[in-house]
Amino acid sequence: MRQKPALQTQKQLVDENAGLRARLDEAEDTLRAIRNGEVDALVVSGVDGERIFTLNGAERTYRMLIEEMNEGALTLAPDGVILYANRRLAGMLKTPLEKVIGSALHTWILPKHQRILRGLLQKGADKKSREELILTASDGTQVPVYLSVNHLSVDGTLEGFGLVVADLTEQKKRTEAVIAAEKLAREVLEERQRLAHDLHDAVNQTLFSASLIAEVLPRVWEKDPVEGRRSLADLSRLTRGALAEMRALLAELRPSAITDTDLGDLLHLLGNALSSRANLPVAVTAAQKITLPSEIQVAFYRICQEALSNITKHAKASRVEIDLKRDGAAVVLSIRDDGRGFDQEKRTARHRHYGLSVMRERAEAVGARLSVTSQPGHGTELSLSWTQAPPPSNPTSATASPSWEYPAALKP
Template sequence: MKPAKSYDQLVRENEALLLQLEEATETIHAIRTGQVDALVVEGKDGHQLYSLKTADQTYRFFIETMNEGALTLNEDGLILYCNSQFASMVGMPLSRVIGLSFATFIPADQMETYEKLFRQGWSEDRKFEMALQGFNHQILCQLSVSSLELDSGISLSVIITDLTTQKETQKLLKANNQRLEEMNAALEISNHDLLQFASVASHDLQEPLRKIQMFSELIKKRHGDDLPAESVRYLEKIIDSSERMRTMIVDILRYSRLSSNDNTFVKTNLNDLVGEVLNDFELRIREKNARFLIDPLPEPEVNRGQLRQIFQNLISNALKFSKHDQPPLIEIKGEVLPGTHDDEPVCVLTITDNGIGFEQQYAEKIFSLFQRLNTKDVYEGSGIGLAVAKRIIDKHNGHIQARSQEGVGATFIIHLPLKQKRLA
């Protein structure tokens, strides 16, 4: 058993240790700041001198500011130089890292992989993912190795990128994607069920509504002359309300059907399409004494039936919201704008009327379901038409906007891809 050290011996020993620590700290600081351009390392053949050609102050400042660990190895795998980031990664003081074999930080089960990487790195740049053994933990890293010229020969430069955050992010992203897939599947089922419900409910609602309308009309026809004026007025309100409800049910059914995956797009002559719609509105156009100015229109790839619905809704609104003292004038124009960069050419359609218009602050609101800017007593409708139009344009990968001024008229501008993108 060794005799206990005296107080004076312990003091002298502590002073010597403090002196060694200060010398080591100064040496490390000198290496990092470029004050030292050479290292003496004890190797298998005794002490060897290494002088770094790249060990100037600018280079070391760059290495020290890197987010990655950086170090230089000699042919025996000893660490000649490293930055503070690597020392922080392995959880050791910088002074203890320099001079160690880099293999110290390689787990036993990955030693073979490291040795292969170390051998190949002298002749070609290599990258590989592997774990490093820190003080009390392992770090999943990417090692990038390449040769580095020194005064005494070639050494190996190693850049270590910590992949922990990246792998955790990838894991979280994978979990989120899986969750999104599950939610999308559930949403598809829900949308299908909702579509079925809307279809069934609409049909079921129309039958009792049809009877309300039919029997109300019969009462008015057969007994209208015998009823008090007030009762006749109430009966007419029932008939009008039933008709509005029937229109709303049909519109809701039409809106819900847009959820189905009907993405059949074909090149379509829009002038023919508009002509069909004008034939449908022939009587209303004659009653209103309306005029139409229609330019030659482009032929984009669209779902013909859905785009026909858009023209029906917009032309119907232009006729409906016309001024009482001025015949409607409706202009329909179209042009093709060239694409930019990777974008395809765009078809731009504008439908302009000279009707009552609306305040521009409501330009977004009018595309929402059941939004009305006028009372139903003056202008009939369900408030769904423009919502249907927007839904259709969205399904065509386009967009629609409105510009208007109250008392002047309204313009609807539609942007559509000239050609729809095909799924691979």
């Protein structure tokens, strides 16, 4: 009677041990599945019922990193099709993400830069595969980027490419702003030096001559009234010249005075200043009101200013003619003098101080054409012309992309 409970207790212990071992095996299998990423969620029973707990694997962190990074990221199939792209890349292309994925990468590259893409894809994984190129967004905006390419291989077989795209737009803007600021600083310095030179060589000398005439005028008038009247006329001419020079210089101190004023009026101002200063007749003809785009107008003004300065220094002319007109879509400025001229074929280095090279560079910088005709003893004629480019016939049409041929060595 007393051995039966002992036998039952032993059986219970065996069963309990077997149950515990089964539960342990189940727990170990569960832990293994969790470690291997085979479990997405757990269902836990409690007093409030069953609750589901999702598990976040390590790949979720990496995916968040790719999705939230400031650079564009994509994976590319060996045939050039985009298999994956993050939202940053879609933002650069101004295109919904679902339309970016599945498209061919080369269709987003500026046609003339597609050869750069080919070169990047052809390079081996151990070589530098980073270059600057330009993407074209869906609205036609060009986006400068720095493209980095890595080969994705499994067991030595190319499976595709991983690309990182860094937007260089802001960097380019900052660089351009610095360059523009440096250029402006140089131009301001050069302008100050030129104004100082003009004040010394033109206005200062004119006022000095006028002061000398004014000082001796009373004595000259007492001795010879006729000669006194001539001196008085010279004094009047010199003061008018100084006034015209000062008006021209003051106009140049206000940039808008040159860009917003009728070009013909500006040429009259330059002609009057030269005529009064050098006692040289200057005829200015401007048939109609002409105001050009800012850069073009400044170039016309400066080139005329330089040409008149050259005439004063070198031509020994007795008359100057300035003619401004429209010839169809072109605006043409002609400056002629009856001075000594020069032989264009025999022009040597000593003639370079005439400033022709400077005037040509200024004209070319704004897309204008400058020509000079001269013969010894027959004066010189300078002609400056600018034609406004016609608007594109169909500005909305996209530029056709050349046929894309995938690098042969990488074809699947």
